[in-house]
Amino acid sequence: MLSRLRTLLRRLSWRSPERAAIVVFDREGSEFLVRTVLEGLPHHVMLVRGERWFVCWRVCAAMLRGLRHIDWPWVRRDPRGVLRALPGELFKVYLYGYVCAVRPRAVLTYIDTSWHFMWLSRHYRHAEFFAIQNGARSARTLVDDAPPKPHFGHVMNMPMLFSFGDYERDLYAGLGQQVDRIIPAGSVRADWYLARVAPVRPACQYDICLVSQWLIGMLDGGLAFPDIRESLRRLDAYLMRYIEEHRVSCCIALRSDDARERAYFSRVYGDRAAIPVRDGDAMSSYAAIDRSELTMSMDSSIQREAYGWGKKVLFCNYSGREVNRSSPVVDLCYLEDGGYERFRDRVDQLRAMSHEHYRAAVADNARYLMRCEPERPSFQMIREHVTDATRPGRTP
Numbered sequence: 155m156l157s158r159l160r161t162l163l164r165r166l167s168w169r170s171p172e173r174a175a176i177v178v179f180d181r182e183g184s185e186f187l188v189r190t191v192l193e194g195l196p197h198h199v200m201l202v203r204g205e206r207w208f209v210c211w212r213v214c215a216a217m218l219r220g221l222r223h224i225d226w227p228w229v230r231r232d233p234r235g236v237l238r239a240l241p242g243e244l245f246k247v248y249l250y251g252y253v254c255a256v257r258p259r260a261v262l263t264y265i266d267t268s269w270h271f272m273w274l275s276r277h278y279r280h281a282e283f284f285a286i287q288n289g290a291r292s293a294r295t296l297v298d299d300a301p302p303k304p305h306f307g308h309v310m311n312m313p314m315l316f317s318f319g320d321y322e323r324d325l326y327a328g329l330g331q332q333v334d335r336i337i338p339a340g341s342v343r344a345d346w347y348l349a350r351v352a353p354v355r356p357a358c359q360y361d362i363c364l365v366s367q368w369l370i371g372m373l374d375g376g377l378a379f380p381d382i383r384e385s386l387r388r389l390d391a392y393l394m395r396y397i398e399e400h401r402v403s404c405c406i407a408l409r410s411d412d413a414r415e416r417a418y419f420s421r422v423y424g425d426r427a428a429i430p431v432r433d434g435d436a437m438s439s440y441a442a443i444d445r446s447e448l449t450m451s452m453d454s455s456i457q458r459e460a461y462g463w464g465k466k467v468l469f470c471n472y473s474g475r476e477v478n479r480s481s482p483v484v485d486l487c488y489l490e491d492g493g494y495e496r497f498r499d500r501v502d503q504l505r506a507m508s509h510e511h512y513r514a515a516v517a518d519n520a521r522y523l524m525r526c527e528p529e530r531p532s533f534q535m536i537r538e539h540v541t542d543a544t545r546p547g548r549t550p
């Protein structure tokens with residue numbers, strides 16, 4: 155208890171946060187946005203995970219005004235009880251006071267499912283709010299994982315979302331989400347890789363790239379997500395058999411820097427698959443895909459990005475649950491049942507197709523799921539909206 159108190163005291167700041175026209179909500183993902191969308195633009199990164207607490211007059215005075223925004227119906231109905239609900243409401247009031255003290259004209263986030271960001275976007279009226287999609291969304295992530303009514307976050311509720319593609323417009327409307335404007339922009343990460351990190355396509359080095367979806371406690375004997383675990387294990391078994399039978403080259407695009415992830419794939423594939431060192435600055439996962447003829451996974455966001463820029467992909471959802479499918483690609487690029495023989499035949503079919511024939515077969519669907527326009531990449535488009543929101547005389 156004493157150590158926690160000391161930690162809290164070290165995180166208190168009696169000075170006001172600096173004022174800024176542009177605010178990045180949440181340090182999570184902020185470094186990438188600062189390097190891409192906000193390159194060279196003055197900004198403030200809003201610390202919302204307890205890294206620092208601003209206890210100053212400007213924040214406290216604004217919090218007093220923000221007390222009117224406490225959601226008393228939710229406090230009374232929260233299944234966790236009033237004593238656990240009220241601190242959450244007070245935290246929202248703190249965020250309101252925080253942003254009032256900074257006085258931004260534009261607020262953006264890379265955590266597009268943050269209901270704290272959504273709540274703030276509906277209660278702070280003096281800035282434009284921009285959420286940037288960072289991963290594939292589905293009924294599972296938007297509905298099943300959302301808090302229950304009357305919690306504010308039971309639906310996606312915000313003014314503007316820069317989405318991967320037109321697909322999100324239909325998905326969100328069909329699920330009753332409350333996003334005022336959805337602008338298909340594509341993926342900031344994929345577009346940055348294509349435009350700045352590797353503007354020239356490299357030579358093919360691997361026949362197949364497996365995109366890791368490893369999670370702690372899922373593939374190493376844990377109880378989390380049993381349906382997804384069994385699907386990924388089945389994919390591993392099929393791919394390993396295919397590698398041995400066809401003597402193809404394979405690499406693994408790691409998801410994290412965790413040594414346990416590398417150990418898992420080393421144990422499963424041995425020396426049959428290369429496991430490049432993960433390098434965030436060099437965007438090594440994108441590079442592994444770029445250097446491979448065919449990419450496969452169960453259902454990863456990076457694979458949808460690759461699909462959008464024209465790479466051959468295969469989604470293998472062996473979970474038995476449609477809700478685990480967040481990328482409705484064409485049938486050519488999707489498997490959900492059948493044994494090894496069907497997997498083998500589909501991989502053979504994709505590998506044998508010319509790139510021209512493949513891209514003609516997937517082009518319309520790929521554009522629907524993932525905008526990819528090199529002449530106006532997503533980070534440039536979003537930057538234009540942010541700078542326009544901060545120009546003198548602009549009224550939010």
